[in-house]
Amino acid sequence: EPEVTQTPSHQVTQMGQEVILRCVPISNHLYFYWYRQILGQKVEFLVSFYNNEISEKSEIFDDQFSVERPDGSNFTLKIRSTKLEDSAMYFCASSGINEKLFFGSGTQLSVL
Amino acid sequence: GQQLNQSPQSMFIQEGEDVSMNCTSSSIFNTWLWYKQDPGEGPVLLIALYKAGELTSNGRLTAQFGITRKDSFLNISASIPSDVGIYFCAGLRDNAGNMLTFGGGTRLMVKP
Numbered sequence: 001e002p003e004v005t006q007t008p009s010h011q012v013t014q015m016g017q018e019v020i021l022r023c024v025p026i027s028n029h030l031y032f033y034w035y036r037q038i039l040g041q042k043v044e045f046l047v048s049f050y051n052n053e054i055s056e057k058s059e060i061f062d063d064q065f066s067v068e069r070p071d072g073s074n075f076t077l078k079i080r081s082t083k084l085e086d087s088a089m090y091f092c093a094s095s096g097i098n099e100k101l102f103f104g105s106g107t108q109l110s111v112l
Numbered sequence: 113g114q115q116l117n118q119s120p121q122s123m124f125i126q127e128g129e130d131v132s133m134n135c136t137s138s139s140i141f142n143t144w145l146w147y148k149q150d151p152g153e154g155p156v157l158l159i160a161l162y163k164a165g166e167l168t169s170n171g172r173l174t175a176q177f178g179i180t181r182k183d184s185f186l187n188i189s190a191s192i193p194s195d196v197g198i199y200f201c202a203g204l205r206d207n208a209g210n211m212l213t214f215g216g217g218t219r220l221m222v223k224p
Contacts, residue, residue, distance in 0.1 A: 004154075031210050043155060043200065043214040056211045091154050099143050099162075099204055101212060103154035 002026045004104035006092050012110045013082055021077045021107045023092030032075045033093040033101065034067065036060070043091065049075065082111045118201055118215030125191055126223050133199060133218040134185040141203030144177050144184040145212065149198045158199075159186070191222050 005024045013019050025032050034046040048056040049067055066078045075094075079086055089106045118135045125131060135144070143162055147155035159170050161177035161184060168175055174187045184201055201215040 006154075033210070033212075035212075042216050043202075043212075045211045045213070048210050050210075058211070093154075095210060098160075099210060100157055100160050101145070101202075101210070102157060103147075105154045106152075108152075 004092055004094055004102055006090075006104035006107050008107060009105065010108045010110070012112065015084055015111055016081050019079050019082055019109065021079075021090050021092075021109070023075045023077075023104055024073050025075055025092065025094030026096075026102060027073070029094035029096050029102075031055075031095045032067075032069070033095075034077045035091045035093060035103070036088040037091065037106075038088045046077070046090075079109075082109075084111050087111045116201055116203055116213055116215035118218055120218060121216065122219040122221070124221045124223065127191060127193060129191055131188040131191055131195070131220060132185060133201075133220075134183060135201035135203070135215045136183040137203065138182065139205060140181040141205055141213075142181065143204040144175070145202045145204075146173075146175050146184070146186045147200045147202060149200060149217070151197075155200055155202075188220075191220075193222050193224050196220055196222050 007022045032049040035043050037043045045058050047061045064080045068076050091106045092104045093101045095101045116135050116137050145160050146158045149155045159175040164181045165179050166177040172189045198217045198219050200217045202212040
């Protein structure tokens with residue numbers, strides 16, 4: 001069964017450093033998303049991406065965040081200057097036209 | 113932002129028992145999704161509901177989309193140890209694109 005894959009599974013970084021989280025969505029999907037989950041809390045929407053542009057973004061997705069689809073298969077989330085409070089599990093998701101979102105296994109980001 | 117109130121927050125049940133959890137909102141959602149999350153993993157889609165009043169089953173799982181479009185429930189019949197995990201409801205609203213709003217989750221523990 002096709003799945004969303006994310007790399008790395010764990011990322012440790014120093015505060016102020018840039019990180020790039022990578023995702024390969026399901027190949028025939030058109031919508032791509034990033035969500036995050038702070039430990040013990042609910043999953044929160046960050047951004048959705050369709051037709052090579054951001055379609056929705058939340059208040060969390062400030063100027064420190066950016067997304068890119070550099071080629072036909074990858075979808076990346078960049079955090080330009082990480083803060084302690086960016087520590088969370090980051091989930092990539094994708095969907096086709098039926099609004100069923102499929103999530104990857106996540107990247108655990110730890111900012112020290 | 114819009115809130116989904118999910119209850120109960122946690123349940124500790126005996127293997128073989130039936131389980132029921134629900135989500136309510138003050139806002140209308142046009143799609144309800146139910147996910148299960150295992151520790152360290154991404155949410156896995158269990159059931160998707162698209163129409164008010166819709167009742168859908170997936171094996172031992174049954175979910176319903178409330179008539180008012182402001183609530184949904186998930187039932188698990190004859191629970192087994194591998195049902196352990198956190199169950200999340202998630203909703204999509206008409207004017208929010210594909211941005212999912214998640215409930216706070218129900219942590220299910222099953223005693224063999």
